[in-house]
Amino acid sequence: MSWSEWLDFDRAGVEKVPEQAGVFVTHASMKVHYIGGSANMRRSLEELLNDQCAKNAKRFHYMPTPSFEEERQKLLKDYADKHQGKMPLCMEK
Numbered sequence: 001m002s003w004s005e006w007l008d009f010d011r012a013g014v015e016k017v018p019e020q021a022g023v024f025v026t027h028a029s030m031k032v033h034y035i036g037g038s039a040n041m042r043r044s045l046e047e048l049l050n051d052q053c054a055k056n057a058k059r060f061h062y063m064p065t066p067s068f069e070e071e072r073q074k075l076l077k078d079y080a081d082k083h084q085g086k087m088p089l090c091m092e093k
Helices: 041-048 068-082
Strands: 022-028 031-038 059-064
Touching (some): 022 041, 022 068, 031 041
Antiparallel strands (some): 022 031
């Protein structure tokens, strides 16, 4: 499994994503906005384009994987470990 190249977080960029299971990360100004995973990455990213916070991301990359739930949890744990327990900007509660 390997990550895609970084793509612009807009409709054209999202259309390049396969409709399959995987994980994805969005960011702007070198700050992670959202770490996601779903059975259909393209659909989930399309929904994020309308999210009040997440739509401000500028770029994203993705990795197809059938074990998206496990991979997403690993990514979130790694992020929290590196950022004193904090979650990405659009995932803070």
